[in-house]
Amino acid sequence: MMLALIENAFLSLVGSAIPASTVVVLAALGCLVGERVGVLNLGQEGLIGIGAVYAVISVLSWQVESPWLALLIGMIAAAVAGVLFAIAVVVFRANQVLVGLALALGGVGLSNQLGTNRNGTPIQTQFTEVNPGGVLDDGGILEAFFFHDPIVYISYLLLPAVLWFGLFRTRHGMNMRAVGENPAAADAVGVSVTWSRIAYTVLGAALSGAGGAYMVLSFTPTWSPDIARGRGWVALAVVIFAAWRPFRVVAGALLYGSMISLGATAQARGWGFVFDAADLSFVLSMLPFLVTLVAILLPAGAATIGRRVRSTAAPAALAIPYSREER
Amino acid sequence: MTAYRLERRLDLDARSSALGRIAGAVLALVVAGILLLLTGRNPFQILADALDAIFGSQRGLEGVALRAIPILMTGLAVALSLRMKVWNIGSDGQFLMGAFAAVGVGIHLDGPGWIVLILMAGAGAVAGALWILVPALARAYWDVNEIITTLLLNFVALQIVAWASLGFWRDEGAAVIQSTERVPYTLPAIPGTDSLTIALLVPFVLTGVLFWLFRSTTIGFEIDTIGGNPRAAAFAGINVRRRILIVMLFTGAIAGLGGMLQLSAPGAQQLGPGFSAQFGLSGFIVAALAGGAMLGVLFGGFFIASMFFAGLVLQTKGLSVFIILGIYGIILTGVALGEVAARYRLVRDELEPGSEPTVKPTPEPTAEGAPA
Numbered sequence: 001m002m003l004a005l006i007e008n009a010f011l012s013l014v015g016s017a018i019p020a021s022t023v024v025v026l027a028a029l030g031c032l033v034g035e036r037v038g039v040l041n042l043g044q045e046g047l048i049g050i051g052a053v054y055a056v057i058s059v060l061s062w063q064v065e066s067p068w069l070a071l072l073i074g075m076i077a078a079a080v081a082g083v084l085f086a087i088a089v090v091v092f093r094a095n096q097v098l099v100g101l102a103l104a105l106g107g108v109g110l111s112n113q114l115g116t117n118r119n120g121t122p123i124q125t126q127f128t129e130v131n132p133g134g135v136l137d138d139g140g141i142l143e144a145f146f147f148h149d150p151i152v153y154i155s156y157l158l159l160p161a162v163l164w165f166g167l168f169r170t171r172h173g174m175n176m177r178a179v180g181e182n183p184a185a186a187d188a189v190g191v192s193v194t195w196s197r198i199a200y201t202v203l204g205a206a207l208s209g210a211g212g213a214y215m216v217l218s219f220t221p222t223w224s225p226d227i228a229r230g231r232g233w234v235a236l237a238v239v240i241f242a243a244w245r246p247f248r249v250v251a252g253a254l255l256y257g258s259m260i261s262l263g264a265t266a267q268a269r270g271w272g273f274v275f276d277a278a279d280l281s282f283v284l285s286m287l288p289f290l291v292t293l294v295a296i297l298l299p300a301g302a303a304t305i306g307r308r309v310r311s312t313a314a315p316a317a318l319a320i321p322y323s324r325e326e327r
Numbered sequence: 328m329t330a331y332r333l334e335r336r337l338d339l340d341a342r343s344s345a346l347g348r349i350a351g352a353v354l355a356l357v358v359a360g361i362l363l364l365l366t367g368r369n370p371f372q373i374l375a376d377a378l379d380a381i382f383g384s385q386r387g388l389e390g391v392a393l394r395a396i397p398i399l400m401t402g403l404a405v406a407l408s409l410r411m412k413v414w415n416i417g418s419d420g421q422f423l424m425g426a427f428a429a430v431g432v433g434i435h436l437d438g439p440g441w442i443v444l445i446l447m448a449g450a451g452a453v454a455g456a457l458w459i460l461v462p463a464l465a466r467a468y469w470d471v472n473e474i475i476t477t478l479l480l481n482f483v484a485l486q487i488v489a490w491a492s493l494g495f496w497r498d499e500g501a502a503v504i505q506s507t508e509r510v511p512y513t514l515p516a517i518p519g520t521d522s523l524t525i526a527l528l529v530p531f532v533l534t535g536v537l538f539w540l541f542r543s544t545t546i547g548f549e550i551d552t553i554g555g556n557p558r559a560a561a562f563a564g565i566n567v568r569r570r571i572l573i574v575m576l577f578t579g580a581i582a583g584l585g586g587m588l589q590l591s592a593p594g595a596q597q598l599g600p601g602f603s604a605q606f607g608l609s610g611f612i613v614a615a616l617a618g619g620a621m622l623g624v625l626f627g628g629f630f631i632a633s634m635f636f637a638g639l640v641l642q643t644k645g646l647s648v649f650i651i652l653g654i655y656g657i658i659l660t661g662v663a664l665g666e667v668a669a670r671y672r673l674v675r676d677e678l679e680p681g682s683e684p685t686v687k688p689t690p691e692p693t694a695e696g697a698p699a
Contacts, residue, residue: 042474046656088660088663088664092664092667093667094660094663094664094666094667095663095666095667097414097474098615098659098660098662098663098666099659099660099663101416101608101611101659102655102656102657102658102659102660102663103656104656105608105652105653105655105656105659106652106653106655106656106657106660107656108649108652109649109650109651109652109653109654109655109656110649110653112649112652113647113649113650113653116647116649230479230482233475233478233479233482234479236475237475237476237479240472240475278494279490279494279495282486282487282489282490282493282494283490285486286482286483286486286487289479289480289482289483290479290483292479293461293476293479293480296471296475296476297461297465297469297471297476300465300469300470300471301465301469303469304468304469314472325335
């Protein structure tokens with residue numbers, strides 16, 4: 001009996017943690033792509049909002065019936081914001097922290113404004129889970145781990161694999177990492193710092209937008225104001241925790257997602273330990289942010305105390321504008 | 328024949344840098360106006376209504392001053408950290424925790440009002456400092472970037488405030504559902520005003536103190552040295568890590584005190600989920616606009632407070648909080664671009680007739696690329 005209860009709770013935790021983390025996986029991979037070429041985009045919160053609201057608009061106002069097309073529209077909208085961001089910080093070399101925060105503010109403002117009349121309207125166009133023939137639908141461990149929609153597979157497996165291979169196993173990836181570590185050297189061997197930074201900043205913005213679009217196309221099928229609710233900042237933190245490596249991003253995002261679904265599960269089942277159920281829900285909704293914070297601090301702390309850890313350093317030229325005449 | 332080109336300034340004086348940022352902000356407002364026009368709103372009417380709402384009555388002026396208090400406090404906090412090239416983006420959380428601690432003291436202590444208020448101010452400042460303690464330690468001793476760590480704690484602070492106002496300090500008797508019990512003490516009013524208290528004096532005094540600190544003391548000089556080049560500062564014998572820790576704690580304390588001041592305004596006195604209306608972010612924009620200059624914070628603070636107040640008043644006339652947020656974003660972009668533009672100057676080359684300019688003119692950075 002007890003065992004069955006625990007198994008049940010565990011399955012619902014895993015089952016909900018995986019989709020809950022997908023947004024963070026996508027946004028964090030988006031950050032990673034930009035940060036590897038030396039561009040810090042603090043505007044994740046805004047990009048998620050823009051991606052989400054344009055997916056909502058495409059479904060509700062433009063009658064888009066394919067979730068893939070809605071996802072693409074969300075990505076394009078976020079990419080447009082990414083182009084503006086890239087022009088400001090790469091072409092004009094404006095301060096990345098300032099413009100990033102501007103994008104976070106402006107993006108949240110814009111998406112909330114556009115979403116104003118669409119609050120709570122259900123989004124019918126949804127991704128559906130991949131379940132071959134329905135025969136394996138056992139309501140148990142298989143379902144929790146394996147039956148998710150295609151975006152989950154793409155975000156957790158395909159995308160990190162492609163990024164890992166591209167970054168660490170190809171010449172192009174080596175050049176891109178050089179742009180993030182030592183742009184002057186990359187420039188000297190003929191890599192265009194400006195264009196690679198623009199291209200990957202825009203690609204990163206599109207991925208973050210995909211995260212936002214995914215939220216309304218599968219995870220929470222309706223628009224609500226401030227839809228990102230801090231996920232953009234968590235994504236930025238997850239990249240630090242992951243030491244700028246694609247598969248570790250997945251692990252970091254899952255850590256966050258499991259805290260989120262722990263809160264949701266506890267609330268749904270009225271659990272209470274230490275605190276009673278009502279108070280516990282407040283504590284649990286702080287946990288994702290606290291756990292993320294601790295996750296960033298731990299590697300740095302371990303490095304200081306003397307345990308050898310694999311390099312956790314940020315790309316050396318992160319957030320530093322590159323100008324050939326200023327070398 | 329003459330040709331113009333842009334030339335990098337060898338050293339950038341504070342005045343042209345400030346002019347660049349202000350010009351950027353002004354251009355950003357023009358861009359925002361054009362965007363409003365394109366979306367079918369009349370920016371001139373909005374501007375006229377806003378000016379009327381602010382300068383048309385004493386109530387308007389007091390409304391701006393009232394909003395300026397929290398914005399100036401968070402602005403000063405961020406500006407102080409900027410002097411050291413540290414980004415305290417968590418001033419919203421420190422502000423909330425300051426108010427939280429002040430409520431805790433205010434509803435549990437009985438005594439002469441002025442003693443309780445002093446204790447509330449102390450508690451607010453200490454709570455704000457404690458809220459930045461972990462990010463400050465991590466930044467100072469473990470070299471963990473403070474941007475994300477300070478920001479993550481904002482969300483935790485929001486949850487604590489929600490918990491207090493819905494849970495353990497909830498006002499059971501009140502009609503307002505989500506707020507804490509009421510603190511019975513308020514700061515003394517400024518004679519001749521309806522809503523202002525001596526809280527308004529605090530940011531002015533603090534600005535003066537910080538201005539003096541950076542103008543005439545070794546501590547201020549050391550902070551600026553760390554901001555300029557931490558390695559050089561260390562070689563000069565400054566204990567850089569300790570300075571970073573202490574200054575960051577001070578920025579938290581200032582923001583926390585701001586929370587207490589906001590709470591002690593007549594009519595506020597309670598803490599609820601909407602207590603901080605993005606004051607931390609407003610303060611951040613103020614500090615960026617001022618470029619860390621303390622006197623600049625005063626001007627920037629009143630400018631942003633006016634916009635914030637106008638946004639509140641004009642909600643029925645085609646503006647919304649969300650649009651104001653968007654305009655904040657455009658202004659911040661304009662400031663960042665203006666900062667870059669100030670590094671260049673236009674020079675005129677006298678050329679022989681018929682010859683080509685030797686240096687290709689580069690396009691001047693403008694306030695394009697605003698993300699809204």
